[in-house]
Amino acid sequence: MTDETAALRLQVARQVAHWRAAVVGLQDLENFASVSAWRGLERYLGIALRSHLQGAVDRLSRECDVLAAELRAATTAEQLEQLRRRILHFRTRYLQVETALDFYGHAINSRTTPRLAALLRSCDILATRSMEDVLVPLRRDVPPVLTYVDKGLGASILRAGLRLWDGGSLSPAAAIKVTRQNLYRPTALIHETGHQVAHIVGWNEELAAALSAALAAEPPELAATWAGWSSEIAADTYAFAHTGYGSVAALHDVVSAESPTVLRFILGDPHPIAYLRVLLGVQMCIRFFGAGPWDDLGRAWIRVNPTSSATPEVRALVERSVPLLPRIAEVCLLAPMRGFGARPLAALVNPIRVRPDALERLARDAGPALFTSPHWLRQEALRLLALSSLRAAIEPDRATEVAHQFEDWMFRLGAAPLEQAA
Numbered sequence: 001m002t003d004e005t006a007a008l009r010l011q012v013a014r015q016v017a018h019w020r021a022a023v024v025g026l027q028d029l030e031n032f033a034s035v036s037a038w039r040g041l042e043r044y045l046g047i048a049l050r051s052h053l054q055g056a057v058d059r060l061s062r063e064c065d066v067l068a069a070e071l072r073a074a075t076t077a078e079q080l081e082q083l084r085r086r087i088l089h090f091r092t093r094y095l096q097v098e099t100a101l102d103f104y105g106h107a108i109n110s111r112t113t114p115r116l117a118a119l120l121r122s123c124d125i126l127a128t129r130s131m132e133d134v135l136v137p138l139r140r141d142v143p144p145v146l147t148y149v150d151k152g153l154g155a156s157i158l159r160a161g162l163r164l165w166d167g168g169s170l171s172p173a174a175a176i177k178v179t180r181q182n183l184y185r186p187t188a189l190i191h192e193t194g195h196q197v198a199h200i201v202g203w204n205e206e207l208a209a210a211l212s213a214a215l216a217a218e219p220p221e222l223a224a225t226w227a228g229w230s231s232e233i234a235a236d237t238y239a240f241a242h243t244g245y246g247s248v249a250a251l252h253d254v255v256s257a258e259s260p261t262v263l264r265f266i267l268g269d270p271h272p273i274a275y276l277r278v279l280l281g282v283q284m285c286i287r288f289f290g291a292g293p294w295d296d297l298g299r300a301w302i303r304v305n306p307t308s309s310a311t312p313e314v315r316a317l318v319e320r321s322v323p324l325l326p327r328i329a330e331v332c333l334l335a336p337m338r339g340f341g342a343r344p345l346a347a348l349v350n351p352i353r354v355r356p357d358a359l360e361r362l363a364r365d366a367g368p369a370l371f372t373s374p375h376w377l378r379q380e381a382l383r384l385l386a387l388s389s390l391r392a393a394i395e396p397d398r399a400t401e402v403a404h405q406f407e408d409w410m411f412r413l414g415a416a417p418l419e420q421a422a
Helices: 003-027 035-039 043-073 077-109 114-135 188-201 203-214 220-228 230-243 245-255 274-289 293-304 312-334 356-371 374-379 381-394 396-421
Strands: 145-150 156-158 174-179
Touching: 003 043, 003 077, 035 043, 035 077, 043 077, 043 145, 077 145, 077 174, 114 145, 114 174, 114 188, 114 230, 114 381, 114 396, 156 188, 174 188, 188 203, 188 230, 188 245, 203 220, 203 230, 203 312, 220 230, 220 312, 230 245, 230 274, 230 312, 230 381, 245 274, 245 293, 245 381, 274 293, 274 312, 356 374, 356 381, 356 396, 374 381, 374 396, 381 396
Parallel strands: 145 174
Antiparallel strands: 156 174
16 A cells, blocks of 8 residues: 555544544434423324434444445555545435434524423424314324424424435424424414424415416416415415414514515515515305404405505505405315315315404303313314414503413413323
8 A cells, every 4th residue: 555545544434433423412312402302292293203303313324334344345546535535425324314403403492481382392292282182084194293492573483304414314293393382372382283284285286276266367477476485375375274364464574574564575485475465364154154353354454555655566566456355265275185185175174263252252151161171172272372372462451460470371281291101
């Protein structure tokens, strides 16, 4: 072996040793999330995540073993150069796995206190229930859910079944970000599970086709624009069907901005123009609930966001779309979809159950036990979310009381699984 080859071998050997040691650092998952944070997960979720993440690290470890074996077998400069290139590829794989571990570790570690852990377990339960309502009757698997809290205005989801950063494995759970400012009225959580359900049953594509058909008499550009918004419209519809007016009011508060922003159209953005998005939610309320506080919300929204603030092209799109919103609302909730077993969403999740008078009747009939009884908490968790969100929307003078009541029943719901498992 020449001096040059020996020098190259030393550099390659050092890199193999380095990355083997780095992989060892990934093997203890408590390097990414504390023991107490892991304990804050329901058992089935913790097992699923640990198994998935440990599997990704084990695959890296086996790849390192292959690199070490190739190093032992390499005798020529050409073989060492090939190995050096494979190490560069391995480094990329390592960083991808590390990113996945860091993401899930951050999500799990957001359960920083027993109380916050219980609140997030409640969010896990709410999200799971919202998917069960649709997927169980369709005989589809319901993915595990991991919710976590973070800063910002909007929620987000890493859908279960999506390919992860490591390039090979699939996300083992629907990881849903709940923003800290919306933790006490997390209707956006159900918007995100709507994305997951739509992905599983193919709702986005069906809704796009249904919108195109319903708007066939309109200019092609208008129909195509609404079809292009189908994924976000589907998620908004899902949140409305489960949580009613509370979801519309919460959406209003998240997208509220100066008028030019509310009336901004971004080509290729799956989110509808905020002005139309809120008014579509209002129309869903009108269609299923009749007259109510959403009428005032709609009037105020129109008043503070004059269409004159938009560019001429966007103004034309908006003004042509507003009269179509009742039809669009009906398509979203009442059009049969193959993905829903040739039924409309409203046949699986009836919005009438979250009509304000139905929610108040639930509160009256159940009495104080609605917020404390394990039976009621488990049976009516989603309608409790709808009720709390409704009261937050229409009784701002009671905001502190409503928030405390919400936190109390959410804590009870989230603490129950661990008590039962103990």
